[in-house]
Amino acid sequence: MAIGVLALQGSFNEHIAALKRVGVKGEQIRKPEQLQNVSGLIIPGGESTTMAKLAEYHNLFPALREFVKMGKPVWGTCAGLIFLADKAIGQKTGGQELIGGLNCTVHRNFFGSQIQSFEAEISVPEIVAKEGGPPSFRGVFIRAPGILEVGPEVQVLAEVPVPSDKAAKSDPAVENVEENAASEQKVIVAVKQGNLLATAFHPELTADTRWHSYFLKMLSETNQEASSSTSLSSENLSFCEPPKYDLPIFQQ
Amino acid sequence: MAGSGVVTVYGNGAITETTKQSPFSVKVGLAQMLRGGVIMDVVTPEQARVAEEAGACAVMALERVPADIRAQGGVARMSDPQLIKEIKQAVTIPVMAKARIGHFVEAQILEAIGIDYVDESEVLTLADDENHINKHNFRIPFVCGCRNLGEALRRIREGAAMIRTKGEAGTGNIIEAVRHVRSVMGDIRVLRNMDDDEVFTFAKKLQAPYDLVMQTKQLGRLPVVHFAAGGVATPADAALMMQLGCDGVFVGSGVFKSGDPARRARAIVQAVTHYSDPEVLAEVSCGLGEAMVGINLNDDKVEREGFWYYKDYVLACQICSSLGVYIVHMHVSLVSESGNTTDDFKLPTDENLLNRIKNGFEEGKDLVVCAMGEEQICALKDIGPKN
Numbered sequence: 192m193a194i195g196v197l198a199l200q201g202s203f204n205e206h207i208a209a210l211k212r213v214g215v216k217g218e219q220i221r222k223p224e225q226l227q228n229v230s231g232l233i234i235p236g237g238e239s240t241t242m243a244k245l246a247e248y249h250n251l252f253p254a255l256r257e258f259v260k261m262g263k264p265v266w267g268t269c270a271g272l273i274f275l276a277d278k279a280i281g282q283k284t285g286g287q288e289l290i291g292g293l294n295c296t297v298h299r300n301f302f303g304s305q306i307q308s309f310e311a312e313i314s315v316p317e318i319v320a321k322e323g324g325p326p327s328f329r330g331v332f333i334r335a336p337g338i339l340e341v342g343p344e345v346q347v348l349a350e351v352p353v354p355s356d357k358a359a360k361s362d363p364a365v366e367n368v369e370e371n372a373a374s375e376q377k378v379i380v381a382v383k384q385g386n387l388l389a390t391a392f393h394p395e396l397t398a399d400t401r402w403h404s405y406f407l408k409m410l411s412e413t414n415q416e417a418s419s420s421t422s423l424s425s426e427n428l429s430f431c432e433p434p435k436y437d438l439p440i441f442q443q
Numbered sequence: 444m445a446g447s448g449v450v451t452v453y454g455n456g457a458i459t460e461t462t463k464q465s466p467f468s469v470k471v472g473l474a475q476m477l478r479g480g481v482i483m484d485v486v487t488p489e490q491a492r493v494a495e496e497a498g499a500c501a502v503m504a505l506e507r508v509p510a511d512i513r514a515q516g517g518v519a520r521m522s523d524p525q526l527i528k529e530i531k532q533a534v535t536i537p538v539m540a541k542a543r544i545g546h547f548v549e550a551q552i553l554e555a556i557g558i559d560y561v562d563e564s565e566v567l568t569l570a571d572d573e574n575h576i577n578k579h580n581f582r583i584p585f586v587c588g589c590r591n592l593g594e595a596l597r598r599i600r601e602g603a604a605m606i607r608t609k610g611e612a613g614t615g616n617i618i619e620a621v622r623h624v625r626s627v628m629g630d631i632r633v634l635r636n637m638d639d640d641e642v643f644t645f646a647k648k649l650q651a652p653y654d655l656v657m658q659t660k661q662l663g664r665l666p667v668v669h670f671a672a673g674g675v676a677t678p679a680d681a682a683l684m685m686q687l688g689c690d691g692v693f694v695g696s697g698v699f700k701s702g703d704p705a706r707r708a709r710a711i712v713q714a715v716t717h718y719s720d721p722e723v724l725a726e727v728s729c730g731l732g733e734a735m736v737g738i739n740l741n742d743d744k745v746e747r748e749g750f751w752y753y754k755d756y757v758l759a760c761q762i763c764s765s766l767g768v769y770i771v772h773m774h775v776s777l778v779s780e781s782g783n784t785t786d787d788f789k790l791p792t793d794e795n796l797l798n799r800i801k802n803g804f805e806e807g808k809d810l811v812v813c814a815m816g817e818e819q820i821c822a823l824k825d826i827g828p829k830n
Contacts, residue, residue, distance in 0.1 A: 199716050200479040200500060208448060221717060236476050237500065238536055244498035245716050248709070269476070283495055283535045299535060305559035306582055308469045333472040334537065334559070396472055398448065436663035438475065440448055441468035 192410065195220040195229035199245040201237015201270060205395040208437040209403050223254035231264040231410045234271030236333065236393050239299070242270055243287040252288055259292040264386045264409040266402075272389040273297055273336055280339070293387050294342030301337030301378065301391075302354065308333045313392070315349045315381065321408065322401040329399060329442070330380070330392035337391060338379035349381035349390075386413055398440045470584035470604035473537065473559060474668035477501055477605075477691055481681065481712050482670070484508050484695040486526075488533035494698070497708035501537040501559070503693065504530040509566045509613030510696035510735065519567040521549040524556050531558060539586070545571020547580070554583040560605070562586050566612045566695075578602025588672065590623045592630035593649035596659065599667055600652045606665060608689075610673015613696050615735040617680045620673040624687045627665065634660045664688075676701070676734045678714030678727050685718035702732030 194210060196203045198219035207217035210233075218229050226232070232255075234242075246252055259265055259275075267275040277291045281299035302308070312327040319326055330351065341347060353376060380391040388409060394402035480500025485491040491502050506522040507515070521542050531538045537559035542549035544563055549570075553561050563576055565588055578585040579602040588609035589595035595606045608627070610620030630649065637645060637660065646656040658666050671684030672693035681692045692715055694708075701707045710727040717723035 198479070202475050202478065204478065205475060212448065221720075237478070238476065238480060240495060240536060241480055241498045241500045241712065244496075244709075245713065248713060281535065284492065285496065304531075304557055305473050305537065305584065306554065306557055308473065310466055310469055331468060331472055333469065333476055393472065393476075396468065396475060437448060438471075438664070438668065439658070439662055439666060441466075441471050 193218045193229050194231045194233060194407075194410070195226060196233045196235060197242070197271075199237075199242045199251075201242065202235045202268075202393065202395055203237075204435065204437065205393075206233050206235050206268075206403075209395045209400055213400050213403050213407060215403075215407060222249055223251055226254050226258050231406070232258060232266070233406070234265065234267040234274050235395065236269035236271065239270035239273040240283055240287050242274065243289075247288060252290065255290045256292070259290060259387065262386050262413060264388070264406065264413055265292075266388040266390075266406045266409075267293075268390050268393055268395065269333065269335055272338070272391055273299060275387055275389050276338075279336075293382065293384055293389055294345055295379075295382060295389075296339045297336045297391075298339050299336050300334050302332060302335055305334060307354070308335070309354075311351055313349045313351055313380065317346075317348050317383075318401050318405055322405055324399070324401055328394075328401070329397045331396045332380075332392050333396075335380070335391045338382060338389075341379060341382060342384075345382050345384045347379050347382055350377040350379050352376060353378050396440065398442070467602075467604065471667055473584060474586070474605035477537070477670075478668055479716060480691050481708075481715050482539065482691070482693045483698050483708060484693075485530060485699070488529050490699055490704075491530045491533045491538075493705050494708060495534045495536050497705055498712035499536065499708065500691075501539055502530065502534060503539045503541070503562065503695070504558070505541060508696040508699065510615070510700055511613075512566060513613040519543075521546070521553070521567070524552060527553070527558060528556055531556070541567055542576070543567045543570035545569065545574050545576060547576045550576055550581060550583070550585075554581055558583070560584055560586055562607075563603075564588065565609055575601050578604075586670070589627065591626040591649075592634075592659070592665075593651040595627060595665055595669075596649065596651035596655040599665075600655055603667070605668045605670065607670040607672040607693055610671070610675075612673045614674050615676040615697060615700075617674045617676070617683065620671050620675065620684065621687065623673075624671060624684065624689060627669070628688050631659060631664060635663050675711070677707075677731070678710045678724060681711045681714045682718040682724050685715055691715065696735055700735035702734075707731050707734075 193216050196206045196217045196219060198221050203219060207219070210217040218225065220226060220229065220232065246255070265275065273279050274290045275293040276289060276295050276297040277293060278296040279289060279299060280296060309332050311330050311332065313330040314327050318328065382389050386409065388406055390402065477500050482501045482503055483494040483499045484503045484505055485494055486505055486508060494502050504522060504527045506526060507519065512519045522540060527538070527540050539560040539562055540553050540558050541562045541564040542553055544565060550561050561583055563585055575587070575598065576585070584604035585602065586605040586607055587598035587603040588607055589598060590609050598606060608620045608623035610623060611618070634642070634645065634656065642657055642660060643653060646653040649656060655666065668690045670691045670693055671689040672695070675681050675684065675692055675694045676697040681694070684692055692711070694711055698704050698708045698711070710731055713727045714724055
């Protein structure tokens with residue numbers, strides 16, 4: 192059972208390392224045909240505009256949308272969340288293409304630039320119920336997006352309080368959305384909708400593998416048998432790559 | 444190293460790190476999100492938008508690209524904050540800016556504007572020839588350049604959250620960047636196979652902190668994200684650096700000094716993603732127009748009119764001063780990497796300049812001398828601390 196990790200840019204190596212820790216092989220996905228060999232997909236953190244451009248160049252969007260429609264599990268972290276959302280605010284001039292499928296509105300760079308990036312302990316009752324372990328999870332938010340509103344069929348898994356200086360700012364672009372009393376103090380940062388999972392933070396940057404095993408359980412829930420064709424050699428003409436060494440997990 | 448992959452950096456006692464406000468993990472986190480991407484130098488908001496459209500994962504905001512700094516000379520300082528703010532407003536991707544080495548106030552200003560990364564850059568004129576900025580005092584993360592493993596680890600100990608090669612910025616010539624990457628990777632390969640007991644002496648030789656050297660050995664790689672920089676001008680250059688083991692690429696003058704910047708930028712972005720796929724590389728390299736002209740440091744003609752950058756010049760000077768040999772014969776011998784010497788540079792007749800050169804040798808500084816077509820040294824420039 193191979194899980195694909197979209198390897199256009201960003202923290203795909205970190206996801207593959209985390210998958211290795213839970214005993215699953217991660218396949219790097221750069222071209223549409225490679226999606227046929229995997230039973231689930233992770234869209235890593237990184238720059239969503241860069242990934243969108245690269246996906247456009249190689250005509251990945253139709254294949255990705257097909258993948259989502261087929262009901263195969265997809266997990267988007269940070270930039271991946273933006274890809275999966277139906278609507279995104281705070282886009283660059285000219286906009287960017289999205290895969291869509293997750294009925295929510297996401298705000299890019301919700302918390303601000305790098306100076307506002309932070310770590311926070313978030314409580315995720317759903318994950319704790321399914322995976323056990325400590326009641327809170329170390330959430331690493333790097334120029335993270337925030338989910339402003341969700342549709343009725345979307346299950347909210349985690350929220351964080353909005354930092355006070357952010358709540359004070361009035362952002363004309365989202366004024367009408369912020370009427371929701373609920374989102375004034377807290378912002379949604381993890382959701383699940385059927386076969387789609389999305390987090391605004393980065394579990395792949397931590398030593399906690401519970402999100403990865405939770406995602407793996409989603410695979411078995413949708414009854415995906417090991418894919419019919421063993422992954423064909425996707426090496427093509429690529430040269431023998433030097434062995435990959437992983438970055439450490441940084442923690443205090 | 445087997446195990447969970449959790450490595451703690453020990454020996455933090457002496458470092459005043461405000462861990463709650465600015466944990467190192469958050470600083471490195473952004474660098475990890477930039478992996479596999481291209482960071483482009485831009486001087487105007489329009490260029491920033493072109494870069495974002497082409498798929499850059501971040502932009503470096505500057506007043507002048509390195510090629511122009513080389514051409515124009517003078518003192519190169521941090522850019523006008525107003526320009527940086529305008530560039531930040533023009534794009535949604537992370538914005539970086541350069542501060543002079545050792546100039547912690549320029550870094551404070553850049554942190555106050557709210558950009559995402561500070562590059563403590565040797566491309567700008569040195570502000571402190573002995574010390575770098577203590578990057579632990581800042582909430583904003585830093586990227587620093589290195590020529591070898593020892594330098595990289597020293598910068599990391601000072602608090603750098605990301606490392607890049609120094610390369611030869613502004614020349615469009617990849618040779619120095621390749622040299623620096625091979626030096627770092629080569630030392631890491633030696634380190635990986637080394638007996639643990641020998642690491643103490645190796646750390647001494649590298650002039651780097653032992654704990655970081657040991658951490659590097661256990662990880663099998665540099666403990667932070669490692670980008671290539673300096674002289675990348677074509678998609679092939681970018682893919683070369685990725686195949687040599689870098690996590691991503693900085694492109695400076697290479698994009699906007701070329702004939703068709705938007706197209707070249709897109710090609711380089713694709714090359715970094717598909718770095719091990721020659722078919723894609725071939726496709727994106729076609730029809731790109733003119734690359735930046737560049738400077739070939741081995742070119743005879745260039746040498747006479749510009750600045751010499753013989754890496755081993757310092758070595759020759761050190762040997763002279765350590766042997767107690769005074770350069771009395773009005774001759775300077777320059778030794779190049781390949782062992783060729785050129786003896787036709789005369790010392791200047793000007794007293795002042797002569798003394799500066801002699802003092803420079805004694806202090807073991809890196810000096811660059813200028814010989815404007817006369818085969819006699821007529822100016823010199825300090826290119827950086829010996830670290």
